Amino acid sequence: MRAPHNAQVPALPSPDDTNDTDEALMLRYAGGELGAFDTLYSRHELAVWRFVFRSVKVQAVADDLLQDVWFAVARNAGSYEVKAKFRTWLFTLAHNRLVDHLRTAKHHASLDASDDDERSLVNTLAADSGFGPVRQLQSREQAAALIAAVEQLPFEQRQAFLLQAEGDLGVQEIAQATGVSFETAKSRLRYARASLRQQLQEFAP
Numbered sequence: 001m002r003a004p005h006n007a008q009v010p011a012l013p014s015p016d017d018t019n020d021t022d023e024a025l026m027l028r029y030a031g032g033e034l035g036a037f038d039t040l041y042s043r044h045e046l047a048v049w050r051f052v053f054r055s056v057k058v059q060a061v062a063d064d065l066l067q068d069v070w071f072a073v074a075r076n077a078g079s080y081e082v083k084a085k086f087r088t089w090l091f092t093l094a095h096n097r098l099v100d101h102l103r104t105a106k107h108h109a110s111l112d113a114s115d116d117d118e119r120s121l122v123n124t125l126a127a128d129s130g131f132g133p134v135r136q137l138q139s140r141e142q143a144a145a146l147i148a149a150v151e152q153l154p155f156e157q158r159q160a161f162l163l164q165a166e167g168d169l170g171v172q173e174i175a176q177a178t179g180v181s182f183e184t185a186k187s188r189l190r191y192a193r194a195s196l197r198q199q200l201q202e203f204a205p
Helices: 022-030 034-056 059-075 086-104 115-126 129-136 140-152 155-165 171-178 182-199
Strands: none
Touching (some): 022 034, 034 086, 034 155, 059 086, 086 155, 140 155, 155 171, 155 182
């Protein structure tokens, strides 16, 4: 399994997989079709890696956790049922593995994001038309300020925010992934956004 940030050319799905839903592909993989796993991996590896990396802040650890998440997908394939979107199920696995890791971690290194990492998060957030001043972020200085602001969020708020920004999950899906109520997930997301807006006021138009 490769680390997504080092990938130069993404894996191309076979023509038969191009229009298949994630859920259909996962069921096919559970039935023994290994190529379906490759397609799922190529679709979601980068988003999962970014989600994990922005929480652990150490590239090597993020790489290891990414592998753990996809090994969990493989281990649980036999019991997989379409009860929610595959993406929700996948990020639930990622969140749970991340929580397990952080519970046992002794310390964490500071975030050292590359230009690509910064632009990735900025571009993701810029696509969210409801996030106001973040859409105006363009310079490296502004991107660095955004990364720093996300890092300073309390863990629960940061998880909710990144699950939406990186995982493209809705509030109900965030609640499911983190094991909390809809109102709790909504509240965490609201507080995260309010905090980021406050920290990024100087960049508002």
